[in-house]
Amino acid sequence: IPTSSFRWRLNESLLRDSTEQDRYRKLLKEYFKLNKEEDTTIDMIWDASKAYIRGMLIQQGAKEKRRRKSEFLKIEGEIDIPRITEKQREILNREISEEEISRAIKRLPANKAPGPDGLTSQYYKIFQDILIIPLQKVMNSILEGKNPPQTWKNANIVVIPKDKAENTKIQNYRPISLLNTDYKIFASILATRLKEVLIERIEEDQSGFLPGRQMKENIRNILNAIEYYDKNNHKEIAFLFLDAEKAFDNINWFFMTEILREMDAGFYFSNAIKAIYSKQTNTEKKLNRLYQTKIYFFLFEGLCFIPKEKVTQYLGLQDIPRITEKQREILNREISEEEISRAIKRLPANKAPGPDGLTSQYYKIFQDILIIPLQKVMNSILEGKNPPQTWKNANIVVIPKDKAENTKIQNYRPISLLNSDYKIFASILATRLKEVLIERIEEDQSGFLPGRQMKENIRNILNAIEYYDKNNHKEIAFLFLDAEKAFDNINWFFMTEILREMDAGFYFSNAIKAIYSKQTAKIIINGQLSNTISINKGTRQGCPLSPSLFIMTLEVLLNAIRKNKDLTGLRTKNYSYKIRAFADDVVCLIEDPLKQFNKWWATIEKYGEVAGFKINRKKTKILSKNMPCTSKEILQKETGIEIVKKVKYLGIEITASNAQLYSNNYERKWREVKERMSSWRSLQLSLLGKIAAVKMKILPDLIFLFQNLPIVRKNSILIGWNKEIRKFIWGGKKPRIRFKYLKDDIRRGGMGLPDLHLYFDAAALSWVKDWATLKKRKTLALEGQDLNKGWHSYLWRGKTSKDKAFNNHYLRVALMGIWQKYKIRFYTKTPLWLSPLEAEHMRELPRERWLTYKQLLNLRNQETNLKSYEEIKKLEPSLTWLNYWQIKESYKVDKKEGFETKDTCWDRILKADTKIIKLLYQQLLMWDTEEVQVKEAMVKWAKEVGHSINLAEWEKIWKRNLKFTYSTELRENWYKIFYRWYITPERLAKFSKGKGDRKCWKCGKHNGDFMHMWWGCKRIKKYWQEIQKEMEKILQIKFDLKPEYFLLGITNFHMDLNTEKLFTYMVTAARICLAKLWKTKEIPSVEKWTVRLIDIKNMDLLTQKVSQNALTRQWTNWDKLRQYLKKDKIELL
Known part of the structure; x- marks a missing residue:
């Protein structure tokens, strides 16, 4: 089957620039203005428009490629590549001898798959006495600049899976070229010569593919470096382990040959490399053909x-x-x-x-x-x-x-x-x-x-x-x-x-x-x-x-x-x-x-x-x-x-028995979750990273079970699961932030950790909702086919204790337990969705709809009087006097409790058609965390800054300022400050029952409590003064030195939105620099703060480039920082 590998795809980065967008917009307008339906059909005009714009985009892509190549050549010119010696040049360029070919044939491994010509190494070993002379002539002619045999251009490629990698993904396969043996003899000779030169040129930092060098040297050096930084723990170090994507397959041929030119590798050797690395073809992959x-x-x-x-x-x-x-x-x-x-x-x-x-x-x-x-x-x-x-x-x-x-x-x-x-x-x-x-x-x-x-x-x-x-x-x-x-x-x-x-x-x-x-x-x-x-x-x-x-x-x-x-x-x-x-x-x-x-x-x-x-x-x-x-x-x-x-x-x-549902589904799934969390323990995840892992990789699986099988009856199971989640979050150590704070809504200062217990309850209540609305008649008829009363009787009047049949059902008993748990929070009076007639009748009466109190009562001026028989008869023509009498009797009982005439959260749930579990979870979470709406940390901060901080100021941080950035590092820093995460000398002394030193690590004089370590210490105060001075230069505004400005980001002076974003980034960068040197005597310098700020800027700009919201979101303008860095002659990264 003829195949091709080229598939053009729009490079969306070409459309990120507004100037380019305007250019294409103009081109499209002109195209549709010039091409009208009088001349041809609209379908052809449309297809041609795509071809036209594709051509323009390909042209621009080529232009960008040329620009990058030009930059690359400029950079290459700046790299000082030393030339090889005359002796090395002689090694590379000498005529290929019979002895070299003989040695290369001897090195050929046996039992290897041949290339496209089908001739194995055995053929060359048996007939080498005849083949060496013509092979020598071919090889030396290539050194002189003549064409290599056409068959040397071809290869068969097989793909083999990488070791222990998931073999369902194409990126986990390695392409291996099956090359002709005569080509391999030639390449082997060139490789032997090149190694002889490279061993003297390539530094010992590279231990791969060179004689006498071993991978153990790399491991040895890394372990020695770790030992060094153990002893010099005031220095920060990051080991960056790079993973190059298809490293061998992506090497630029032009780059490679240009290096040879800079090295002055010689005419003959360069000819050989150019000859074999040009116009290669891969024969059609038989595996692909078979699969297709x-x-x-x-x-x-x-x-x-x-x-x-x-x-x-x-x-x-x-x-x-x-x-x-x-x-x-x-x-x-x-x-x-x-x-x-x-x-x-x-x-x-x-x-x-x-x-x-x-x-x-x-x-x-x-x-x-x-x-x-x-x-x-x-x-x-x-x-x-x-x-x-x-x-x-x-x-x-x-x-x-x-x-x-x-x-x-x-x-x-x-x-x-x-x-x-x-x-x-x-x-x-x-x-x-x-x-x-x-x-x-x-x-x-x-x-x-x-x-x-x-x-x-x-x-x-x-x-x-x-x-x-x-x-x-x-x-x-x-x-x-x-x-x-x-x-x-x-x-x-x-x-x-x-x-x-x-x-x-x-x-x-x-x-x-x-x-x-x-x-x-x-x-x-x-x-x-x-x-x-x-x-x-x-x-x-x-x-x-x-x-x-x-x-x-x-x-x-x-x-x-x-x-x-x-x-x-x-x-x-x-x-x-x-x-x-x-x-x-x-x-x-x-x-x-x-x-x-x-x-x-x-x-x-x-x-x-x-x-x-x-x-x-x-x-x-x-x-x-x-x-x-x-x-x-x-x-x-x-x-x-x-x-x-x-x-x-x-x-x-x-x-065939519902009793096995829990063991077959929940127990199996939780084993998988525990294995997953155990495998994550070796990863260096941040606090917010762990919370995100729970949200994205654990919660969806469990919510799927919760909403399809709300059958868990024992609270201890869900409490235990939450405990396991907390263990994962804290790595088995003592928690530094209370669970109620962790799980609280982000808009209330929480960190959004899912509470599995509340999510299960929310999912169960989404099923109970159907008992209240009575809309899914067919499903409810089967679910309640053995009941003596209507659903509303069990929901509101508590008939479950008197009706054993209700509890003799695997699903109903679990759901009713959740409803009873929250019923009193939803309503203290009789709800208007209650249907007194439905409550008193068997479930399967042939009635399309059941009248509720909202339809049966006259709701005027807080009065709740029952409508007359004639009024109700207009609403439901099939109503009988007996039905009206039953309604009247129920009304007398329910009126004693009173009626809930205002919409409650449950009423809003009943009206909603989508996101039911989310709405219920938010409501249950709000009830569960209502005691911590004013958090202990909020009180402490108000006390330490010397004035009250109102709720609106806190909410501005939670709902707005924390959304300025996508960076978890920046957000996490604020949470850690707010919740007073950092362990101070004073706290350490308490842990050691007074035996430890309470003195500040920076000044060594005063008691090291939280506020002193972040603000009160004279050395730290000087650091904040330096930061304030630089920030005023950048932002071109004046402001006071207040702890709430720098530690919490709470300000009371006017700034436009962009300035406020820059202000938030700057104070966060300053806090991160200080936190990095937490247990040392060292105070961060303004230079370190500047470098951190540049890092934040670069990541923000990178996020903007890759974000799909680049066109709609109002991104940070960093021009003020650029101007500041130019004045100080600092080059932007």
């Missing part, structure tokens, strides 16, 4: 021809409902500028671009110019015109599936790298389609739709297990389907026919047909592109529209199962539970499986035959319950599907 072929056949071949008549006949029997006029209007309206703008805003940053190489940043920067032509392109597609040709193309990368064996091609997932303009269009269509599908697709499908979560699938399965625990006379099989390449196999005609049956509309159907026809792709393996392949099926993984189209297609199967009365599933009084799906992860609940299974399987296969949905029997599993062993054996034999004791579904391990 395998991937192609695995992904895109093998779909049998499906007759269109068969598809239309199948869909004709499914009774697919048509969409409403309103929904059709949503799908088919003209695409607006606002929709395109929102879609561009949604484009994620730092994603690999499609074949055109233009990243999302290009569209975000130039959207003011690009939106209008892009709108024309998109609306022309809706009208039935051709899409841009570039939208048909994609590059496909394959990534390994999580924890799957990566030596098998079927365990890789194909991801399509699509052009950003196509993704904008697909994103708009997807947003429209979701708006329609959310009303059409039943709640059994919880994937890829707003407001639906995978936890609903887990919840329903666990509730079903509870149901069959109580109804153990019924046999049930949970069939966990594994669809083979589900997204990649969908039949396009089947998909477009569904849209026709839905009557989706002319314009929307045009758009889908335009996208899903004549697609092409290239496969990327190890950085190389295959030739172009055609794709005729499947939804592209990586396309924003793909998930919505897939679930729309799959809903046909789910509906066929729901509506088929011959298929038996779990059935309660008013609801049937046959199937749950999260995208292609489908679970079937098959009651009486021995009789029913074949009917179910036939329904699934019939759908698969027309839709391209193929089930992998080997990976499909059955979890049975209440089935005797003989029945299970028969079922497994007849179906060919394995019956398992445990199955992993959506990341949760499920068994």
Whole structure:
């Protein structure tokens, strides 16, 4: 398969400069002004605009490359490279002798893979008496400047995994060139000569690849240096261990040959090096070729021809409902500028671009110019015109599936790298389609739709297990389907026919047909592109529209199962539970499986035959319950599907008994967490670094469990986990900051360490929320199918103690325990969301909605009178006199407690649709830390600065000033000062029960308490005066020398925002310098402070360059510092 490795990608640094942006903006405006639709079609104009701007960017990139090369040559000229001696030049340039060739042949190792010509070392060893003379002539002709044999230019490259590295990542493979043996003989001779010269030129600091030098010398010197700094502990040292990325593969040939020229290596030797290091070619990688072929056949071949008549006949029997006029209007309206703008805003940053190489940043920067032509392109597609040709193309990368064996091609997932303009269009269509599908697709499908979560699938399965625990006379099989390449196999005609049956509309159907026809792709393996392949099926993984189209297609199967009365599933009084799906992860609940299974399987296969949905029997599993062993054996034999004791579904391990959920999921996960924390102990992480590690690497895994399995009943478990987290944070030592301060919200002066106990409670309450809102009727009907009263009765009236059935449920009992814990904090009076009628009735009454007190009461002037029967009857026509009497009786009881007429935090939670766990956690955290809202450190600081510091001043630091920088070092310094982290001579004396010296380490005279060590000491005060003087020069303002200014950053004089940022950086740099010399007599100098400030400036500018917010964030202007450094003749780094 012909391949190429070059793929152009926009270098976003070219667009960071505002001047360059303006230039491209002008070029784009001129282009679209000159090229009009009268001359050609809009799709061609659009594609040509991308080619035009790409050419301009390539031109600018080349210009930048030339500029860097010029700078490089300038630097090279400044480097004094000594010339070699005449004797050394003679060694390098002498004629190659027969003896040298003979020795080189003798050195050739046996049993090594040959190069492209296939001749091994054995060939040269056996026939060297014949081959040496012609080989000598070839080699000496190269020294004279003639061309080397063409075969010496070629190599076969194999990639081998690096030792103990993760072999799923391409960067962990080492490319090894298989070279022709005659070339290796020549290279060996040159290498021997060059080593003889380099041994005298290269200093002993380099111990690699030279005779007589060993790696042990490096280790020896490093250990000796550590010993030296042990004895000279007043000196700071950093050992910087560099890791060069693909060091051998990235060496610049021009740089290498220029060094030879500077060395004056000689005419002949230089000729030899230039001859072999020019115009090299690597023969096609057979491994790549094999993989590309395998991937192609695995992904895109093998779909049998499906007759269109068969598809239309199948869909004709499914009774697919048509969409409403309103929904059709949503799908088919003209695409607006606002929709395109929102879609561009949604484009994620730092994603690999499609074949055109233009990243999302290009569209975000130039959207003011690009939106209008892009709108024309998109609306022309809706009208039935051709899409841009570039939208048909994609590059496909394959990534390994999580924890799957990566030596098998079927365990890789194909991801399509699509052009950003196509993704904008697909994103708009997807947003429209979701708006329609959310009303059409039943709640059994919880994937890829707003407001639906995978936890609903887990919840329903666990509730079903509870149901069959109580109804153990019924046999049930949970069939966990594994669809083979589900997204990649969908039949396009089947998909477009569904849209026709839905009557989706002319314009929307045009758009889908335009996208899903004549697609092409290239496969990327190890950085190389295959030739172009055609794709005729499947939804592209990586396309924003793909998930919505897939679930729309799959809903046909789910509906066929729901509506088929011959298929038996779990059935309660008013609801049937046959199937749950999260995208292609489908679970079937098959009651009486021995009789029913074949009917179910036939329904699934019939759908698969027309839709391209193929089930992998080997990976499909059955979890049975209440089935005797003989029945299970028969079922497994007849179906060919394995019956398992445990199955992993959506990341949760499920068994036939919910009692095993904790051990299978929580205990296993916590073991992994402990192992991870143990491995981190060897890393030199800062305090904020450890907190960040917990937030990013531990919390997400645990929150996933909390929100899908809120089943932990013992507080001691979560308390123990928090204790383990604290142990990791403090490295097993005594904590210097209280846990309540660590976990408090950053906006209240805390450090944001997650409290796992509170997060679990928040996740559990997000489930309880459904009991209060009563919206998820089907889920709640199954969860409460054995209850005697309504949910509100248990939530508010405490009926759980009287109703044993409620507690005889693995999920309900855990959730109710959390609710009871916080109920009194949420409400002291009867809440208005309470429905008195629902509370007194069995859960499964066929009522669409339950009237709450908010609807039943007249709420005027703090009065809460019950409405009349006639008034309520207007709200709910099905209401009877008996119902009204029941409401009245409940009202009399609840009125005694009074009604909560103001919205509480729980009322706000009930109204929220997103970020429920976050909102609940913040509320629980606020309650848990309310006693430390005014922190002990705040009181101490007010006392030591000699005046009160109001809460607004503290909040300005927490909410604003700490956000000036991304640097954890700078933020951590402030926290350590605020919480009085640093151990003083006075504290050390207390630890040693008065035996230690309390005197200040700097002056040796006064008692070394915290304020003295940071401010009161005369030597330190002098340091702050020097810093103040320099800061006034830089900022060009005058201010007093006050401890709150320099130690806390709390100021009471006017500064503009940029000056305030500079002020914060400067005082922080001064504090860091002082902290670095904490236990020494030394006082930092202004020079050290200046160097630290320059470091901060450089990191701030680097952050600005790499940040995706570079265009919107107001960054620090360092011009004042530059002017100051120029005056003092200090060169900026």
